[in-house]
Amino acid sequence: xxxxxxxxxxxxxxxxxxxxxxxxxxxxxxxxxxxxxxxxxxxxxxxxxxxxxxxxxxxxxxxxxxxxxxxxxxxxxxxxxxxxxxxxxxxxxxxxxxxxxxxxxxxxxxxxxxxxxxxxxxxxxxxxxxxxxxxxxxxxxxxxxx
Numbered sequence: 001x002x003x004x005x006x007x008x009x010x011x012x013x014x015x016x017x018x019x020x021x022x023x024x025x026x027x028x029x030x031x032x033x034x035x036x037x038x039x040x041x042x043x044x045x046x047x048x049x050x051x052x053x054x055x056x057x058x059x060x061x062x063x064x065x066x067x068x069x070x071x072x073x074x075x076x077x078x079x080x081x082x083x084x085x086x087x088x089x090x091x092x093x094x095x096x097x098x099x100x101x102x103x104x105x106x107x108x109x110x111x112x113x114x115x116x117x118x119x120x121x122x123x124x125x126x127x128x129x130x131x132x133x134x135x136x137x138x139x140x141x142x143x144x145x146x
Contacts, residue, residue, distance in 0.1 A: 001032065001033055001034065001044075001145045002032040002143070002144050003029045003045060004081055005029045005141050005142075005143060007027060007136045007138075008025065008026060009024070009136045010023065010025070010133070011023055011132065011133035012131070012132050013122070013129050014129065015123065015124045015130075020123060020124055021121035022121060023119060024071070024072055025069070025136070026066060026069070026074070027049065027054070027072070028074045030078040031045070031075055032077075033082070033102040034096065034097055035097050037105050038105070041105070041146075043112065044145040045145050046109060046116060048143050050066050050073075051065045051067060055068065055069045062139075067117065070119070072121065073113060073117060073119060075106075075109065075110055075123075077106045079097070080093075082097070083096065102125075103125050103126070106125055107125070110122055
C-alpha cells in the first residue's frame with residue numbers, strides 16, 4: 001500500500017455535488033492498493049497512519065501522532081499513486097491493484113481505522129471525487145508498506 005499523507009486544517013471529499021466525507025484538523029490520506037497487498041499491509045498502513053509523528057509538540061517539533069492529537073482521518077482511494085511513471089509521457093497502471101482487489105483492501109483498511117480511531121471519514125471508492133484541503137505547513141509525506 002502507498003499513502004500520500006497531508007497534515008490538514010480541514011479536508012473534504014465531494015461526489016456529485018454532495019460532501020461524502022469531511023474532517024477538521026488531522027490527516028488526509030490518499031491511498032493506493034498494489035497487487036501484492038493483503039492484511040499485513042493493511043495493518044502496517046494503519047499503524048503508520050495513526051502513529052506517524054507529523055503534528056507539533058509544545059516546542060514546535062513534529063513529535064505528535066494522529067493518535068496523540070485525536071485529529072480526523074480522511075481516507076481517499078487513489079489508484080493513480082501506484083502508477084509507473086518511469087518512462088514515456090503516459091502513466092502505466094500495471095503496478096496498481098485490479099479494482100476488486102483494491103476495493104477489498106481499501107475497505108479493510110477503512111474498517112480497521114474506524115475500529116481504532118474516532119473521526120475517520122472517506123470518499124467513495126471508484127467514484128469521480130473532488131478533494132479539497134487546507135494543507136497545514138505544508139506537511140506532506142509518502143508512506144509505503146511495500
